Amino acid sequence: MRELNVAMVTEAVARLTVEACRYLGDDVRTLLEKAKAEEVSDFGCFILEQILKNLEVAAKEELPICQDTGMAVVFLEVGQDLHLTGGDLTAAVNEGVRRGYEEGYLRKSVLSPLSRINTGDNTPAVIHTRIVPGDRLKITVAPKGAGSENMSRVRMLEPADGIAGIKRFVLETVKAAGGCACPPLIVGVGIGGTMEKAALLAKEALLRPAGEPNPETAVAALEKELLVLVNKTGLGPQGLGGKVTALAVHIETYPTHIAALPVAVNLQCHVARHRTILL
Amino acid sequence: MRTPKTLHTPVSPEAVAALVSGDLIHLSGVVYTARDAAHQRLVAQLQAGQLLPFPLRNQALFYVGPSPTPPGKIIGACGPTTGRRMDVYTPSLLANGLKIVIGKGPRSREVIAAFKEYQAAYLVAIGGAAALLAQSVKKAELLAYPELGPEAVYRLEVEKMPLIVAIDSQGRDLFALGPKAYAEEGAEGTGETANDA
Numbered sequence: 001m002r003e004l005n006v007a008m009v010t011e012a013v014a015r016l017t018v019e020a021c022r023y024l025g026d027d028v029r030t031l032l033e034k035a036k037a038e039e040v041s042d043f044g045c046f047i048l049e050q051i052l053k054n055l056e057v058a059a060k061e062e063l064p065i066c067q068d069t070g071m072a073v074v075f076l077e078v079g080q081d082l083h084l085t086g087g088d089l090t091a092a093v094n095e096g097v098r099r100g101y102e103e104g105y106l107r108k109s110v111l112s113p114l115s116r117i118n119t120g121d122n123t124p125a126v127i128h129t130r131i132v133p134g135d136r137l138k139i140t141v142a143p144k145g146a147g148s149e150n151m152s153r154v155r156m157l158e159p160a161d162g163i164a165g166i167k168r169f170v171l172e173t174v175k176a177a178g179g180c181a182c183p184p185l186i187v188g189v190g191i192g193g194t195m196e197k198a199a200l201l202a203k204e205a206l207l208r209p210a211g212e213p214n215p216e217t218a219v220a221a222l223e224k225e226l227l228v229l230v231n232k233t234g235l236g237p238q239g240l241g242g243k244v245t246a247l248a249v250h251i252e253t254y255p256t257h258i259a260a261l262p263v264a265v266n267l268q269c270h271v272a273r274h275r276t277i278l279l
Numbered sequence: 280m281r282t283p284k285t286l287h288t289p290v291s292p293e294a295v296a297a298l299v300s301g302d303l304i305h306l307s308g309v310v311y312t313a314r315d316a317a318h319q320r321l322v323a324q325l326q327a328g329q330l331l332p333f334p335l336r337n338q339a340l341f342y343v344g345p346s347p348t349p350p351g352k353i354i355g356a357c358g359p360t361t362g363r364r365m366d367v368y369t370p371s372l373l374a375n376g377l378k379i380v381i382g383k384g385p386r387s388r389e390v391i392a393a394f395k396e397y398q399a400a401y402l403v404a405i406g407g408a409a410a411l412l413a414q415s416v417k418k419a420e421l422l423a424y425p426e427l428g429p430e431a432v433y434r435l436e437v438e439k440m441p442l443i444v445a446i447d448s449q450g451r452d453l454f455a456l457g458p459k460a461y462a463e464e465g466a467e468g469t470g471e472t473a474n475d476a
Contacts, residue, residue: 057410
């Protein structure tokens, strides 16, 4: 059985955290450049230009792209034939988060929800673990800011609401978020399963390379249709008016109960950060 | 794109009155910072009749919790946070002389009315453009509530910080007017907007 010391996990999480906060993926950058070319509003163009310039400055100055370096959301896909040695996996991930946020001069934004006392090191991370075939460990670090997370929603629609109801709910969520969620957005939509499954699907939808369609034709068509609708709201960059409210809509689905139609909309600002490594 | 107007803090009543929703601004001078937890304390101190850690009269307040300052730098990344979460506190601060607030995203009807009543304005910085905004900060010092960590109050000296006037002292709101100009049929949905929430 393949062995992997969890110290490697700590090291990887620390590095991915810093990289994710400083350097945006080429997929999002390409969509931002396309948006700048397509935007018709003066402010929209100005904002997109500044957003792109900010990416250059962040990389050059080794500063985070956004001061809200988020809560660390960590996805682990653990091969069932992998033996993790050297300690507690959860503790190893949190140690990686602690080091990444300290060494990368990232903001420590995590606190107790009731006392509001800051934990001081941005731990604990939100960790989603899946057991998969194989003997590898795939780690994705996705630091999520609260500006867009706060505007995200879950709703238990009913079967009669159908696809029309899903569309209404997505539009309603984007419009209610307005400029608060820092558009242009990536809109992650989870449809099906149970309440928590829909929410997780919506978050996972944000990890897909930006703009890549769902492999299912019908789902991809709905993504395309929703993107057009979202961009008809007129909200535009930062909600100040324009044609580009979202860069992409990503939908993930899962079978659900005969009585149910759970839908979650996880909004992601233009700083759509995530980094992956396969150990 | 219109040419930016310059604005210096502390601001005169005339300078605030001259700001029009949709103006591009280059702001220079002293700016204080406060976000959620600091707002709560400031308003509690006002209600208790205590002296605040910084003056409000004719001053500017930036909703920001900067990332930590790396060695050799003036400040970390420092972009705006959502203004709406400060809605509950803003009218009290405006009533005590605060004239400019800087954040991102729309504000409530009540707060828009307060900008009009107290002749103040809401400027927005580009959310997420935080490394770029840090370049216009020339000096930063920790001023109050250090125990709040990322929510502590800082005194910043800024030069030509690029901002947009979103809500002016007449109550004109770019978050309402801007999207209206670009909305197309088909996305009506429920009609709920951030301004109604």
